Amino acid sequence: MTDQLVIALLFLVNLRMFATSRLDSLIRGVALQAFLLVCLAVVSREGALSWEGWTFLSVTGLVKCAVLPVMMTRALRSAGIRREVEPLVGYRVSLFIGLIVTGFSIWAAAQLPMPDGAADPLVVAAALISMITGLFLIVARRKAISQAIGYLAMENGVYVLAPALAVHGPLIVETGVLLDVFVGVFIMGVIILHIRQEFKHIDIDRLSELRD
Amino acid sequence: MIADFFAALFGVTLALILAPFLRTLINRTKARMAGRQGPPLLQPYWSLARLLRKGAVYSTTTTWMFRAGPVVTLATMFGALCLVPFGGNPALLHFEGDVLLMAYLLALGRFFTILAALDTGSSFEGMGANREAFFSALSEPALLLGVAGLGAITGSVSLSGIYGRLGNSAFLGSHLPAMIFILAAFVIVYLTENARIPVDDPTTHLELTMIHEVMVLDHCGVDLAFIEYAGALKLWALGLLITGIVFPVSTGSFWLDAGVSLASMAVLQICVGLVESLMARLKMGRVPLLLGIAFVMSTLWIMWVVR
Numbered sequence: 001m002t003d004q005l006v007i008a009l010l011f012l013v014n015l016r017m018f019a020t021s022r023l024d025s026l027i028r029g030v031a032l033q034a035f036l037l038v039c040l041a042v043v044s045r046e047g048a049l050s051w052e053g054w055t056f057l058s059v060t061g062l063v064k065c066a067v068l069p070v071m072m073t074r075a076l077r078s079a080g081i082r083r084e085v086e087p088l089v090g091y092r093v094s095l096f097i098g099l100i101v102t103g104f105s106i107w108a109a110a111q112l113p114m115p116d117g118a119a120d121p122l123v124v125a126a127a128l129i130s131m132i133t134g135l136f137l138i139v140a141r142r143k144a145i146s147q148a149i150g151y152l153a154m155e156n157g158v159y160v161l162a163p164a165l166a167v168h169g170p171l172i173v174e175t176g177v178l179l180d181v182f183v184g185v186f187i188m189g190v191i192i193l194h195i196r197q198e199f200k201h202i203d204i205d206r207l208s209e210l211r212d
Numbered sequence: 213m214i215a216d217f218f219a220a221l222f223g224v225t226l227a228l229i230l231a232p233f234l235r236t237l238i239n240r241t242k243a244r245m246a247g248r249q250g251p252p253l254l255q256p257y258w259s260l261a262r263l264l265r266k267g268a269v270y271s272t273t274t275t276w277m278f279r280a281g282p283v284v285t286l287a288t289m290f291g292a293l294c295l296v297p298f299g300g301n302p303a304l305l306h307f308e309g310d311v312l313l314m315a316y317l318l319a320l321g322r323f324f325t326i327l328a329a330l331d332t333g334s335s336f337e338g339m340g341a342n343r344e345a346f347f348s349a350l351s352e353p354a355l356l357l358g359v360a361g362l363g364a365i366t367g368s369v370s371l372s373g374i375y376g377r378l379g380n381s382a383f384l385g386s387h388l389p390a391m392i393f394i395l396a397a398f399v400i401v402y403l404t405e406n407a408r409i410p411v412d413d414p415t416t417h418l419e420l421t422m423i424h425e426v427m428v429l430d431h432c433g434v435d436l437a438f439i440e441y442a443g444a445l446k447l448w449a450l451g452l453l454i455t456g457i458v459f460p461v462s463t464g465s466f467w468l469d470a471g472v473s474l475a476s477m478a479v480l481q482i483c484v485g486l487v488e489s490l491m492a493r494l495k496m497g498r499v500p501l502l503l504g505i506a507f508v509m510s511t512l513w514i515m516w517v518v519r
Contacts, residue, residue: 001388004516008389011515015508019501092501099508106515122515 003043003120010036010126011102014133017153018098019091021083023145026137027072030152033130034064037160044123060159060178068152068185075189076145079196089140097136105129123160130157142203144195148188155181216302219466223298226470231444232256234451234481238408241485256444263437271430273333281328282431282438288321289442293449297372299469300379300461306372311359314371315352318405321442322348329427336419340426343496347411347423350503351404354510358394358401361513362457365390375452379462390513391457397510398454400502402484406447409488411499421496451480 013036017029038061076082089097105128109121130153137150159174199206235256243250252258270278294304295314303310326345329337363369365387366377404411407424419426428439455476461469494502 001386004386004389005392008392008512008516011512012509015505019505092504095501095504095508099511102512125515 003040003123006036006040006043007120007122007126010040011129014129014153015095015098015102017133017149018136019095021085021087021091023076023081023083023143023149024073026146026149027069027076030072030149030156031065031069033153034068034156034159035061037126037130037156038064040123040126040160044120056174060174063178063182064152064156064159068182071185071189072145072149072152075148075192078193079145081143081145084141084143084146087141087146094136094140098133101132101136102129105132127157127161130154130160133157142205144188144192144204147204148185148192151188152181152185217304219301220298220304222470223301224294224304226474227293227298227445227448230474231448232260232441234444234447234477237478237481238485238488241482242489245486245489256440260437260441263432263440264434266433268431268433268435271332274331274430277324278328278331278430279435281324281331282435282442284324285321286438286442286445288317288324289445289449292317292321293445295371296449296452297375297456298452299466299473300376300463301466301469302372302376306370308369310370310372311356311363311374315356315359318446319348319352325427325439328431332430334430336422336426337429339420340423343423344427347404347499347503350500351401351506354397354503354506355401355405357507357510358397358513359453361390361394361510361517364517365513371453375456375460376462378456378460380460387516390516393509393512395454395457397506398450398457400506400509402450402454403487404499404503404506405450406443406484408484410491410494410502413493447481448477451477455480 010033013029013033017026017033020026020029038057041057087094102125106122106125109125109128112121112124114121114124134150134152134154134157137153138147141147141150155177158177162174195201233253233256236251236253239255240250240253292314295306295310295317297303297306322344326341329341329344359371359374362374362378366374368374368377403409407414412423412425413421414425416422416425419429428436431439452473455473459472459476461472463469463472
């Protein structure tokens with residue numbers, strides 16, 4: 001029952017990320033998404049976790065729910081923007097795309113051939129919807145910071161998919177990925193700051209007009 | 213059977229007597245949050261009594277439609293109240309599919325309110341009617357889909373059947389997420405239908421920003437009393453749909469069930485008051501997004517029920 005509740009909350013957070021225009025609530029959304037995914041990894045696992053497991057999970061949780069959101073918030077503050085005013089896809093349309101995508105990911109998760117002993121299809125669906133949310137944010141939003149958040153959301157989805165599919169030793173691989181993501185977001189924060197200082201905005205599509 | 217009938221009659225009578233008091237609870241909560249003392253406890257009753265003693269003035273441009281509005285609104289709301297079960301007992305009227313009747317009684321009442329508003333020929337009232345029609349068209353599917361979800365969970369198509377069986381804890385467990393989504397959708401629909409913050413502000417003084425209040429600007433005296441009273445009944449009838457999910461009662465003891473239902477209704481009104489105190493009203497353009505969220509929530513139960 002707990003895992004069902006976590007999955008339900010996860011769907012809600014993803015829909016929230018589809019519908020919100022405020023960048024700070026988008027960051028809170030991605031932090032909450034990471035927190036729920038860590039919770040899901042704990043509750044959907046049968047049997048007790050080893051101490052290595054707990055260490056990996058708590059490090060992941062710390063980085064994804066605290067360090068990365070704080071870095072993003074600082075980048076946001078230094079860039080001096082609060083909301084995405086003109087997204088490529090409007091927020092109401094986004095919400096309904098989110099609904100359709102949710103339905104699709106549940107359907108797709110039910111279709112996927114699962115290895116024996118793999119998790120509930122809804123866990124896979126939750127992973128899929130998180131990845132698709134990230135992809136959607138990258139495609140449909142203009143601000144560089146929204147796209148960085150989309151990248152994080154995608155990574156969150158991948159993170160939950162690995163334990164759900166019962167891959168052996170996923171946590172070690174994931175920790176390596178986590179390091180990459182950490183460095184990635186770090187670099188993105190610096191780049192966003194520099195773009196902002198150079199051009200006074202962080203709209204991606206205007207960068208394509210640059211000339212030598 | 214006879215006992216059920218009298219229990220239902222008791223529930224409806226209680227609603228008819230106590231419904232205006234719900235306003236008091238909301239207003240008192242808001243006043244306390246703002247550090248004021250608030251109006252007297254029986255103020256809604258005094259207001260109704262004063263309005264009922266007054267005569268009505270009708271503009272010469274209005275027709276019978278304008279006078280029919282309040283009467284039909286009150287009648288439909290009373291009809292809807294008779295369909296909603298109180299305290300775990302079957303409602304006064306219950307049959308297969310009474311859910312739809314309830315939804316359309318609400319819609320009929322709204323339709324006549326809108327017609328009465330348009331009948332005055334005032335552009336402000338036309339604007340309010342426009343918004344009311346738009347927002348209710350968005351909130352109605354959420355309500356119906358949510359009730360459909362409850363019906364699918366409990367295996368019943370009448371409100372009495374649904375809410376009678378919700379007390380059975382077997383529906384919790386795997387259906388808990390579905391129930392939470394439906395509940396969230398109902399709360400948004402509740403705030404919309406009753407014209408509360410964040411959709412509409414019942415205390416606003418600017419006609420341009422009103423939705424429900426502007427439609428009843430031209431009504432006075434007895435007509436306004438009818439509208440106010442119908443509003444209170446609506447607050448009660450739709451509130452029962454929410455409290456029935458959060459506190460499904462089936463203790464077996466009639467008085468205990470009724471007491472729990474009343475207490476949960478009071479808690480709901482205090483929550484509404486808290487929402488009004490803590491939240492600002494949404495921009496008019498963002499209300500459809502909120503109702504879209506309600507719609508989405510009311511569809512998500514499908515994942516846990518139909519698998």
